[in-house]
Amino acid sequence: MTHSFFFLGIPGGWEWIVIILVVVLLFGGRKIPELMKGLGQGMKEFRKARNEEPTKDDIDEKK
Structure with missing residues (x-):
């Protein structure tokens, strides 16, 4: 059974843990x-x- 990054679909439990760990390591807990x-404001x-x-x-301004 081969796994490809493009065919994984929605991340499961362990994948979320790894993603969160990477984010914390990259940005730090304070950021x-x-x-x-x-992100919420955007x-x-x-x-x-x-x-x-x-x-x-608005329509007239675009013309």
């Missing part, structure tokens, strides 16, 4: 909350922009 806060802004309907002024 992780800051990274998650930035997702919030993306949802807000996606849900906003363009106004006539």
Whole structure:
């Protein structure tokens, strides 16, 4: 049974542990909350922009 990186699919239990360990080692424990806060703000802004309907002024500005 051969495993390829591209065919693994969703990570299981051990894979998540390894991913979390690598993230902690790379960024350190103090930076992780800051990274998650930035990620959350980015997702919030993306949802807000996606849900906003363009106004006539926005459409005219693009022309």
